[in-house]
Amino acid sequence: MDFTYCEFPSTVSIDTFKAYFNPTDVKLPKVGGKSLDTIQIPSDVLEGQANQAKSLRHLVLDAIVENWSELPLYRQLGRREDRNYLLSHLDTQLPLQLLSTHIREDFFWQRCYSQRWRSAPLQARGRERPWINIYMERHVQEFIESMPTADYEQEGNVQVVLDICAAYINQLDISFLQPAPPTTDANDHIPLDYLLSNLPDLRQLRLSYSTKTAGCNYQMGCNQLTVRDILHLSKGLSQCHELRKFCLHNTKLMPYQLRFLAHSLDKGCHHLTEMSLLHCAVGDAGIRCFLETCSRESFGTLTVLDLTNNKITEEGAYILSRTLRHVPLNQLVLRLNPIQSDGAAAIFNTLQVMPIKELDLGTCGISETITKLFMMLICQHTTLLDIDLSNNSLGEDFGKHLMKIISCNKVLEKLDLRNTGLSLDMRRKFQEFLIKNVERKKHEALKQKQRDKFKAMMQL
Numbered sequence: 001m002d003f004t005y006c007e008f009p010s011t012v013s014i015d016t017f018k019a020y021f022n023p024t025d026v027k028l029p030k031v032g033g034k035s036l037d038t039i040q041i042p043s044d045v046l047e048g049q050a051n052q053a054k055s056l057r058h059l060v061l062d063a064i065v066e067n068w069s070e071l072p073l074y075r076q077l078g079r080r081e082d083r084n085y086l087l088s089h090l091d092t093q094l095p096l097q098l099l100s101t102h103i104r105e106d107f108f109w110q111r112c113y114s115q116r117w118r119s120a121p122l123q124a125r126g127r128e129r130p131w132i133n134i135y136m137e138r139h140v141q142e143f144i145e146s147m148p149t150a151d152y153e154q155e156g157n158v159q160v161v162l163d164i165c166a167a168y169i170n171q172l173d174i175s176f177l178q179p180a181p182p183t184t185d186a187n188d189h190i191p192l193d194y195l196l197s198n199l200p201d202l203r204q205l206r207l208s209y210s211t212k213t214a215g216c217n218y219q220m221g222c223n224q225l226t227v228r229d230i231l232h233l234s235k236g237l238s239q240c241h242e243l244r245k246f247c248l249h250n251t252k253l254m255p256y257q258l259r260f261l262a263h264s265l266d267k268g269c270h271h272l273t274e275m276s277l278l279h280c281a282v283g284d285a286g287i288r289c290f291l292e293t294c295s296r297e298s299f300g301t302l303t304v305l306d307l308t309n310n311k312i313t314e315e316g317a318y319i320l321s322r323t324l325r326h327v328p329l330n331q332l333v334l335r336l337n338p339i340q341s342d343g344a345a346a347i348f349n350t351l352q353v354m355p356i357k358e359l360d361l362g363t364c365g366i367s368e369t370i371t372k373l374f375m376m377l378i379c380q381h382t383t384l385l386d387i388d389l390s391n392n393s394l395g396e397d398f399g400k401h402l403m404k405i406i407s408c409n410k411v412l413e414k415l416d417l418r419n420t421g422l423s424l425d426m427r428r429k430f431q432e433f434l435i436k437n438v439e440r441k442k443h444e445a446l447k448q449k450q451r452d453k454f455k456a457m458m459q460l
Contacts, residue, residue, distance in 0.1 A: 057082075061082060061085050061086065061089075064077075064086065065089045065090055065091075068086075068090060068091075068094065069094055069095070069098065072098060072101075072102045074086060074102045074103060075102070083105075084107075087103070087105055087107055087108040087111070088111075090103075090108070092111060092112040092115050092116065096139070096164055096165075097163075097164045099112075100132065100136075100164060100165075100168075104130070104132055106131045106132075107131075109130070109131035109132040109134070109135045110131045112131075112135055113131060113135045113138065116135075117138065129170075130168075132168055133168045133169070133170055136164075136165040136168035137165075137168070137169055137170070137171055137172060137173075139161075139165060140161060140165050140169060140172065141173055141174060141175075143161050144190070144192075144195065145174060145175065145176055145177065145178070146178070147178060147190055148178050148181075149178060149179075149180045149184075149188065149189060149190050150181060152190045152191065154191075154194050158194060162195070162199075166198055166199055166200070167201070169199045169201065169202055170201055170202065170203050171202075171203065171204040171205075172199070172202060172204070172205050173206040174206070174207050174208065175206075175208055175210075175212070176208060176209075176210050176211055176212045177189040177190060177208075177209055177211070178190070178211075179211050179223075186226055186228065187224065187226055188226050188229060189209055189226075189229055191228070191229075191232035192232055192233055192236050193231075193232040193233070193236040194236070195236065196233075196236030196237060196239060196240055197235070197236050197239035197240075199240070200241075200242065201242055202240050202242060203242055203243060203244045204243075204244060204246075205240070205243060205245070205246050205247070206245075206247040206249070207233075207247065207249075208248070208249050208250045208251055209223060209224070209225055209229065209251040210223050210250045210251060211223055223250075223251070223252070224251070225251060225252070225253065225254075225257055230257040230260050230261070233260075233261070233264075234260040234261060234264035235264070237264040237265060237268055237269065238263075238264040238267050238268035239268055240268055240269055241268055241269070241270065243268075243269045243271070243272060244271055244274065245272075245273065245274040245275075245276075246265065246269065246272060246275050246276070247274075247275075247276035247277075247278065248261075248276070248277055248278075248280060249276065249277075249278035249279055249280065250278070250279045250280070251280055252280060252281045253277070253280045253281065253282055253286055254286070255283075255285045255286045255288070255289040256289065258282065258286045258287075258290040258293075259289045259290070259292075259293045261290070262289075262290045262291075262293035262298075263293050265299075266293070266294055266295070266298045266299065270301070271301055272301060272302055273301055273302060273303050273304065274302075274303065274304040275299070275302060275304070275305055275306070276304075276305075276307075276308075277306070277307055277310060278306060278307075278308045278309065278310075279308065279309045279310070280310055281310060281311055282307070282310040282311065282312065282316075283310065283311045283312065283316070284311075284312060284313055284315045284316035284319070286310070287310075287312060287316040287319050287320060288316075288319055291319060291320070291323045294323070296326055299327055300327075300328070301328075302327050302328070302329065303328060303329060303330040303331065304329070304330065304331040305324075305327075305329055305331070305333070306331075306333040307333065307334055307337065308333055308334075308335045308336055308337075309335070309336035310337055311337065312334065312337040312339060312343075313337075313338055313339060313340070313343065314339050314340050314342040314343035314346070316337075316339070317334070317337075317339040317342075317343030317344070317346050317347055318342075318343065318346045320334075320346075320347070320350075321346040321349065321350040322350075324350050325350050325353050327354075328354075328355060329354055329355075329356050330355065330356060330358065331356070331357065331358040331359075331360075332347075332356060332358070332360070333358075333360040334347070334360065334361055334364060335360045335361070335362045335364070335388070336362070336363050336364075337364055338364065338365045339361070339364050339365070339366075340364070340365045340366065340367075341365075341366050341367050341369045343364070344364060344370050344373075345370060347359075347361070348370070348373045348374065348377050349373070351377060351381060351384070352377070352380060352381065355383050356384060357384060357385045357386065358384075358385060358386040358387075359384060359387050359388070360388040361387075361388065361389055361392070362388045362389065362390040362391050362392070362416070363390070364392060365392065365393075366389065366392040366393070366394070367392070367393050367394070367395075368393070368394050368395045368397055368398045370394075371394075371397065371398050371401055374389075374398075374402075375402065375405055378405060378406065378408070378409050378412070379405055381409075381411075382411055383411065384411065384412060385411065385412060385413045385414065386412075386413060386414040386415075387412065387414070387415050387416070388414075388416040389415075389416065389417055389420060390416045390417065390418040390419055390420065391418070391419045391420070392419075392420050393420070394417070394420040394421055395420075395421040396421060396422065396423070396426075398420070398421075398422070399417070399420075399422040399423070399426045402430070403426065403429065403430075406430060406433050407433060409437075410437060410440070411437065412434060412437060413434055413437055413438050413441075414434065415430055415431075415434060417430065
């Protein structure tokens with residue numbers, strides 16, 4: 001048998017392999033379940049492959065693989081087939097700094113990720129998201145989440161991880177932090193100021209100070225931010241100049257802590273487009289403290305604000321409405337906040353001067369007294385595409401009034417009225433109107449595309 005066959009990368013699908021290559025001439029690496037074992041090959045061919053000695057080329061490549069930690073040859077290999085062989089057989093448990101210094105190929109880092117976190121689903125990957133970035137982000141996440149407070153060494157283990165991974169971190173999702181030992185007086189978590197300050201390309205941060213498992217270190221208050229925690233977090237956020245999306249969830253926030261948070265985001269995150277404070281028990285006092293810290297020019301780039309389940313009442317909604325008119329929001333979520341009808345009225349009045357596209361007021365304790373203002377919103381607003389009023393006591397009269405004026409709105413595409421007291425038949429009729437809006441927009445977009453194409457042809 002001829003052992004000059006090429007090594008075929010597993011990033012190519014099995015169907016492509018079958019269409020363009022002969023299984024007896026090309027070897028597919030055994031990665032992710034894709035190997036020659038999945039293809040029907042005659043038994044005599046397989047027996048010949050098993051009994052045939054390896055070629056000198058493959059013996060040399062095997063020697064390079066075995067001694068790669070002492071002599072990391074990769075770019076020196078001229079043939080693409082040799083590099084593919086190396087990437088398919090190289091040990092993924094080698095030191096991370098050594099691997100990241102010499103190898104950037106997506107196939108290898110996808111292989112490293114799937115072998116290290118077998119039970120975890122592969123992360124979403126766009127064209128601009130190399131697998132080395134995804135691997136490094138998961139590595140830093142695991143490092144932070146598993147680190148006890150007593151083991152934190154800024155100039156030691158933290159600096160080592162930053163030296164290796166910082167250049168690849170664009171997104172960071174920290175879902176929990178280890179609590180302090182019960183022997184300590186304070187419930188401080190590991191400080192995040194140095195970590196965040198040394199991630200120059202961080203664009204998305206999702207963070208929670210909660211504790212997923214009780215463990216031996218659990219004590220009352222370990223899920224709450226301390227004074228030291230918020231100071232370190234604020235200091236780190238003020239240095240995240242490229243941050244676009246920030247989410248703090250399942251962490252109780254005191255009013256004074258929101259002052260620090262608002263100041264740091266306003267000072268350092270000049271490109272922030274999405275801010276989410278989810279299940280943080282902010283309350284009206286927290287909303288007031290946060291907005292009082294901001295100026296009229298603050299958050300001029302913010303397009304998404306999510307305040308789900310924060311115990312905001314009509315007072316907090318009124319405070320929000322006075323400030324939001326200066327913010328170019330496209331999406332506002334106040335779900336699971338008891339703002340009642342008065343709070344919704346304040347929000348509706350503000351929306352008239354905002355270019356908002358999505359509004360979520362589900363489960364907010366809104367009643368049928370909001371009918372008139374909502375009808376005005378439907379008739380006059382020209383940008384709203386999606387409205388969620390589910391789980392509010394609106395009643396049949398609300399639906400009858402809406403039925404009379406829904407045809408005036410040619411923009412709305414989604415309207416969620418589940419569990420609002422409206423009949424299924426009435427909600428089905430609303431859905432028919434919305435489907436017509438969507439189809440009309442598609443038709444107009446197609447006609448505009450044809451006109452643009454015709455103009456381009458005439459200019460030629």
